[in-house]
Structure formats: C-alpha cells, structure tokens
Amino acid sequence: MQELTHYINGEHxxxxxxxxxxxxxPATGDVQAQTPLxxxxxxxxxxxxxxxxxxxxxxxxxxxxxxxxxxxxxxxNRDMDKLAxxxxxxxxxxxxxxxxxxxxxxxxxxxxxGAPQLLKGDFTDSAGPxxxxxxxxxxxxxxxxxxxFNFPAMIPMWMFAPAIACGxxxxxxxxxxxxxxxxxxxxxxxxxxxxxxxxxxxxGDKVAVDAILHHDVIQSxxxxxxxxxxxxxxxxxxxxxxxxxxxxxxKNHMIIMPDADMDQAADALVGAGYGAAGERCMAISVAVxxxxxxxxxxxxxxxxxxxxxxxxxxxxxxxxxYGPVVTAAAKANIERLVQTGVDQGAKLVVDGRGFSLQGYxxxxxxxxxxxxxxTADMDIYKTEIFGPVLCTMRAxxxxxxxKLAMDHEYGNGTAIFTRDGDAARDFANRIxxxxxxxxxxxxxxxxxxxxxxxxxxxxxxxxxHGPDAFxxxxxxxxxxxxxxxxxxxxxxxxxxxxx
Ligand code: NAD
Numbered sequence: 001m002q003e004l005t006h007y008i009n010g011e012h013x014x015x016x017x018x019x020x021x022x023x024x025x026p027a028t029g030d031v032q033a034q035t036p037l038x039x040x041x042x043x044x045x046x047x048x049x050x051x052x053x054x055x056x057x058x059x060x061x062x063x064x065x066x067x068x069x070x071x072x073x074x075x076x077n078r079d080m081d082k083l084a085x086x087x088x089x090x091x092x093x094x095x096x097x098x099x100x101x102x103x104x105x106x107x108x109x110x111x112x113x114g115a116p117q118l119l120k121g122d123f124t125d126s127a128g129p130x131x132x133x134x135x136x137x138x139x140x141x142x143x144x145x146x147x148x149f150n151f152p153a154m155i156p157m158w159m160f161a162p163a164i165a166c167g168x169x170x171x172x173x174x175x176x177x178x179x180x181x182x183x184x185x186x187x188x189x190x191x192x193x194x195x196x197x198x199x200x201x202x203x204g205d206k207v208a209v210d211a212i213l214h215h216d217v218i219q220s221x222x223x224x225x226x227x228x229x230x231x232x233x234x235x236x237x238x239x240x241x242x243x244x245x246x247x248x249x250x251k252n253h254m255i256i257m258p259d260a261d262m263d264q265a266a267d268a269l270v271g272a273g274y275g276a277a278g279e280r281c282m283a284i285s286v287a288v289x290x291x292x293x294x295x296x297x298x299x300x301x302x303x304x305x306x307x308x309x310x311x312x313x314x315x316x317x318x319x320x321x322y323g324p325v326v327t328a329a330a331k332a333n334i335e336r337l338v339q340t341g342v343d344q345g346a347k348l349v350v351d352g353r354g355f356s357l358q359g360y361x362x363x364x365x366x367x368x369x370x371x372x373x374x375t376a377d378m379d380i381y382k383t384e385i386f387g388p389v390l391c392t393m394r395a396x397x398x399x400x401x402x403k404l405a406m407d408h409e410y411g412n413g414t415a416i417f418t419r420d421g422d423a424a425r426d427f428a429n430r431i432x433x434x435x436x437x438x439x440x441x442x443x444x445x446x447x448x449x450x451x452x453x454x455x456x457x458x459x460x461x462x463x464x465h466g467p468d469a470f471x472x473x474x475x476x477x478x479x480x481x482x483x484x485x486x487x488x489x490x491x492x493x494x495x496x497x498x499x
Contacts, residue, residue, distance in 0.1 A: 002033040004179055006042065006203055007186040009049040010196030016042060021176040021205065026092035026324040027313035029362030035179045038204035043171075043211035046200045050142040050169035051217055053197030058139040058167035062116040069113045069165055071192035076106045079188060083181055087152055088314035090178035092323040092364070093276045095314050098153075102181075104444070105157030108465045111447040112165035118470045119166065131482045137474035139167030140219035140243065144212045146233065147182075148225040149175035149326050150279045156182050158451070159222045160199055162469035164189075168219075172201045173212060175225075177326055179203050213237050220472065223247065224281075224464075226384075227410075227456050234459035245460035245472060247452065249384040250412030253286045253405040254441060255427065257398065257418035258294045264439065265417040266301035270321075272415075272441035273390040274309055274368050277322045279330075281457075282413045282435070282442045285385060286374070288393045288401045295394045299349065299372060306350045306368045306390075313360055324364040325387055331364040334387030338369055341380035341391075346371040352388065376404065384410070398423060406432050412453030415441050434458065 004023065005012040015036020023033040057065070076083070084098035091098070121136040145159035152174060160170040174182035179201070186201045202208055212218055213236045220243040223233045227248030237244035254272070256265050272284035287302075289295035312320040325331050335353070342348055352367025366388055374381050374391040381391055395401035405414055415437035416427045424438045434453040437443030445451050445466070452463030462468040 001031070004033050004035040004203065005183065006036060006038060006046070007183050007201040008042075008046045009200065010190055012183070015203070017207075019207075023090055023177065023179065024327060024364075025089060026326055026364045027315070027360055029328070029364065032089070033180070035176050035203045037176065038202045038208040038211070040207065040211040043202050043204070043208050044215065046171050046202050047142055047215055047217050049197040050171060050200060053195055054139070054141055054167075054169040057164075057169065057195055057198050060167070062119050062165075062167075065165060065167065066113045066115050068189075068193040069109050069115075069161065072189050072194070073106055073109050073113070075188045075192055076102060076109070079184070083153060083184060086180045086184060087178065088323070090180055091149065091152060092326060093279075093314065094320050094323055095317060097276055098314070101151050102153040104447075105151075105154035105161075107447040108154075108157050109161040111465065112161040112469075115165035115470075118467065119474070127480070128482070130485060131480060133478065133480050135476050135478040137166070137470065138477055140473060140475060141168060142171065142217050143168045143220045143222075143473060144171040144173065144218050145222040146173045146209055146212070146225065147175060147223075149177035150276070150281070152178040152181045153185065155224050156185060158224075158464045158469075162465065163473045164194070164198060166470060166473040168473055169198045170200075171212065171218070172199070173204055173208050174201060176203060176205055209233065210236075213240060213242070219243060222464075222472075230459050243472065245462055245464070246458070247281075247464065248457050248459070249410055250281045250283075250453065250457055251286060251381075251384055251408050251410045252282060252284050252413040252415075253288050253401075253408070254284045254415040254417065255395075255398070255401045255405065256287060256289045256294055256298055257416065257420060257423055258291050259419045260294075260417040261419065262297050262301045265298060266305055268415075268417065268439075268441035269302060269390065270305045270309065274306070274322055274388045277325050277366065278388045279325060279386050280442070282444050283386075284415065284441055285389070286381065286391045286393060288395050288404055290395050290398050290401050292394055295372070295392060299392065303350060303370065306370050309368050311355065311365055311367060312357060313363065322388060324360075325366055326364065328364055330386065331366055334366055334385055334389065337380055337383060337385050337387075338389060341371050341374070341378060341389075344378045344380075345373075346375075346378055346380060346391070347373045349392075376407070382409075402427065402430065406430075409456045410453070411455035412457040413437070413443055415439075415443060434463075
C-alpha cells in the first residue's frame with residue numbers, strides 16, 4: 001500500500017500523527033494509497049518554515065518572482081499528461097477533463113505572471129507643499145488554503161499562484177480524497193525555482209484545518225468546499241482576526257426560454273449536468289423550462305442524449321463522457337436523494353438506478369438520472385446533489401423562472417438560453433447570482449476575471465483569481481513623505497552676497 005506524504009520545507013515528509021485516510025480508486029473501489037492526517041505539531045512545523053522563508057521571498061523583486069511562475073507554467077505543460085493521469089486515478093474524472101482541471105489552474109498562474117504590473121502602487125506627486133503620497137501593496141506573510149476534492153489542481157492554483165506571486169508563503173491543506181496532484185504541484189513549483197518553505201502541502205482533516213484557523217502567524221485563509229464547512233471556517237477565521245474568503249455549495253439553474261434553440265440547449269445541458277458526474281460547483285443541476293410546450297420540446301431532445309451517455313473509467317480515454325463519483329459515501333448519498341425524488345412525486349424520466357459496469361462492479365459509478373415535474377419543496381431541488389442527476393422544472397412565465405432561481409439559497413452560477421437579447425439582458429441584470437451565462441451553460445470566468453458566487457455560495461468580500469486575488473493576498477500601506485528643502489542645494493563655492 002502506497003503511503004503518501006506531506007510536502008514540508010522542500011521535502012516529502014512522512015506523517016507522524018499515526019492517523020491516515022484511505023485514498024480510493026473510484027473506478028475500481030479499491031484503496032490505492034493512504035494519506036497522512038496531520039497533527040497540530042506537524043502544521044506548526046510547516047508554519048515555522050514558512051515564517052522563516054517568507055521575508056526573503058517578499059524581498060525578491062516581483063519580476064524575478066514572476067520568472068519562477070513562468071518556469072512553473074512550462075513545467076505544468078511538460079507534465080500535463082502525468083498530472084492528468086494522477087488526477088483521474090484519485091478523482092475518477094475523465095482524462096480530458098482532468099487535463100482541463102490542470103489547464104484552468106495553469107491559466108491563473110499565467111495571469112499571475114503579470115504581478116509586477118498588478119502590484120504597482122499609486123503615487124501622488126505634491127499632495128501638499130513638498131509632500132508626496134504613495135500607496136504600496138505588501139505581502140501578508142504566511143497564508144493558507146483549504147481545498148475540495150473536485151478540482152484538485154485548479155482550485156489550489158487559484159489560491160497559491162496569486163498568494164506566492166504577491167510575495168507570501170502558502171500552506172495548502174488539500175482534500176484528503178485526492179492529495180497526489182497537490183503534492184506534485186508543490187514539487188514542480190520548486191523545480192521552477194521557488195525557495196523551500198514558500199509552498200508547502202500539509203495533508204489532513206479537521207485537525208489540520210483547526211490548526212490553521214487558530215495559528216496566530218497565519219494571516220489569511222482561503223476555502224473552497226461545501227457551505228456548512230465554509231460557514232464554519234469563515235466564522236472561526238474571522239473571530240481569530242484573519243482575512244478569510246470562503247466559497248461554498250451551489251444549485252445552478254438554467255432557464256430555457258420558448259425561443260431557445262432546443263438542440264443547443266439540450267447539448268449544453270448534457271455537458272453541464274453530467275460532465276464530471278455532476279461533481280462541479282458550476283454544474284447545471286436544474287433546468288427550468290418556461291412553458292409546458294418548451295419543457296416537452298426540451299425533453300424530446302434531451303432524453304435520447306442522456307440515454308446515450310457513456311459512463312466508464314478514465315482508462316477508457318476519450319471514449320467516456322463521465323466517470324465514477326468520488327467515494328462510496330458520495331454514491332450512497334446521491335442514490336438516497338434520487339429515492340427522495342421518487343418518493344416525493346417527481347417523475348424519473350431517465351432512471352439510472354441499478355447501473356453496473358462489467359469489470360468495475362465495485363466502482364462508484366452512477367447512471368444518469370433525469371427528473372421532470374420537480375417542485376421547489378422537494379429535497380432533490382433544495383439540496384446540492386453533486387451527482388449525475390438533472391432536475392427539470394416547469395415555470396409558467398419568465399418571471400416565475402427568474403423568481404425560482406432568485407429564491408434558492410445558493411447563488412453560484414446560472415444560465416439563460418434564448419434568442420431574445422432583451423430577455424437575456426434583463427436576466428443578467430436582475431438575477432442575484434455571481435456568474436451568469438447567456439447561451440453558455442458553465443460560465444466559469446477566465447483567469448483575468450474573478451470567480452465567485454453570491455448568497456450562500458460565498459462568505460467574504462473578494463472573489464477568487466483576477467484582480468481580486470491581488471487585493472486579497474496583499475495589504476495596502478500608504479506613505480506620506482515630506483523632505484525639508486535645502487538638502488538639494490549641495491555645496492556653495494562662491495562667497496555669499498546679499499540679494
Ligand atoms: P468539503 O466541504 O467536504 O471539503 C472541503 C475541504 O474542507 C476539504 O479539504 C476537507 O478536508 C475540509 N473539511 C471537511 N470537513 C471539515 C470539517 N468538519 N472541518 C474542517 N474542515 C473540513 O467539500 P468537498 O466534498 O471536498 O467538495 C465539494 C463541495 O465543494 C461542493 O459543495 C461544491 O459545490 C463545493 N465547491 C464550491 C466551489 C466554489 O467555487 N463555490 C468550487 C468547487 C467546489
């Protein structure tokens with residue numbers, strides 16, 4: 001059995017707490033490795049190394065820091081296939097999807113190469129007589145991030161790329177379900193020239209998280225994961241005077257207007273609903289058709305597409321649309337929720353129950369499910385299912401559809417499919433959701449914009465990546481300077497005379 005490590009001060013370090021978590025191969029259901037779960041002492045040791053290394057890194061000029069990021073990008077490209085394979089093996093997503101996970105993180109690193117420009121301060125010449133005023137952005141010091149299982153490459157890079165570009169040290173506590181890629185990323189960043197102690201990976205569970213939240217030296221905490229944990233981390237981190245940003249769960253609605261191109265809408269829904277087995281915070285989990293006729297036309301297009309989805313292990317390469325879910329517990333929870341949908345009166349139009357794959361009977365595969373006639377009081381609507389289950393709802397009017405999406409507790413992403421620019425514009429303006437797609441089902445902003453939901457999908461003020469990240473990982477210092485006159489005159493060699 002492979003025993004994974006922490007990555008502390010430039011070395012793979014074995015866990016010493018005696019506690020481990022199983023890392024599964026979701027396709028086979030086998031335990032493939034064990035990851036150590038850090039003790040408070042192990043976390044404290046990483047913080048000590050980070051504290052020692054950070055001032056020198058912060059004092060390295062931003063252009064030199066950016067060059068390390070440049071090299072890191074080229075190493076990510078060099079090792080793309082290796083990273084994708086390791087990611088698929090622990091997460092279960094398909095290889096192309098795993099490469100996309102790495103690629104979207106890599107793009108954030110690319111954006112952060114602009115750090116010298118992004119960190120330039122403001123300057124006011126002659127704010128008063130002989131007085132100049134300037135503001136600079138300085139690194140926070142030691143920062144930390146806690147990440148979820150579903151994007152084990154992209155989400156760590158969302159956090160550590162800007163943190164490190166700004167001159168901070170960063171401690172990553174990745175998901176215990178798929179910790180191998182985060183360890184590989186830390187190794188690669190050091191191969192690119194990052195000094196030891198600037199990026200460390202401490203594997204663990206709540207013990208490690210609480211050690212972060214209660215450590216006086218750690219200045220900021222980033223979190224991405226489920227909403228209950230986001231709320232806990234935000235409240236505890238803020239109470240301990242840290243800068244905190246937490247991103248939580250989602251239930252993303254796609255509104256289908258009567259004038260939408262139904263083929264386009266159906267294609268969008270199968271990709272956005274079932275890609276990565278629905279384990280994406282930007283997955284579409286609710287399709288809201290405006291009018292019964294729209295719903296009927298949509299289902300006519302959608303059902304055959306869903307029925308022909310190919311479910312299988314990542315080792316089948318491009319021949320698979322989605323893989324298994326991450327654990328047996330996740331699978332059981334999804335199956336339980338599907339049963340509540342049936343019990344509470346939703347119509348199961350595509351029934352993926354009892355799905356089994358020859359040769360992979362112990363894998364955590366789930367067939368695709370499609371519900372129709374879902375109503376707002378049902379558990380499958382209220383809860384984030386995080387599986388290959390799409391709910392269809394029928395709204396009488398556009399206003400009813402808009403209200404449904406706006407009344408849901410989560411406000412991460414949403415989309416509208418229509419040919420009507422006026423409806424699309426109205427939707428984009430009024431919806432209380434952070435990321436909106438117009439005929440785009442998964443509107444994940446690119447690296448130079450920012451990523452973040454609204455309502456119960458977020459706790460904190462600033463978004464991920466883009467310009468917000470440079471604000472989150474720095475603090476502003478403003479200097480007011482006056483130099484007395486006279487110094488500039490220098491030596492006087494002629495005999496002074498009265499004017
Ligand atoms: P999770 O909340 O179970 O775990 C996230 C992290 O928190 C992990 O590192 C885990 O070890 C840690 N953790 C778990 N329980 C904890 C506890 N009691 N105390 C302290 N730390 C704890 O989430 P997950 O299952 O890994 O990821 C799926 C969730 O993440 C979904 O809800 C999804 O919507 C959300 N997500 C949100 C975004 C976003 O940007 N809003 C992006 C990706 C995923």
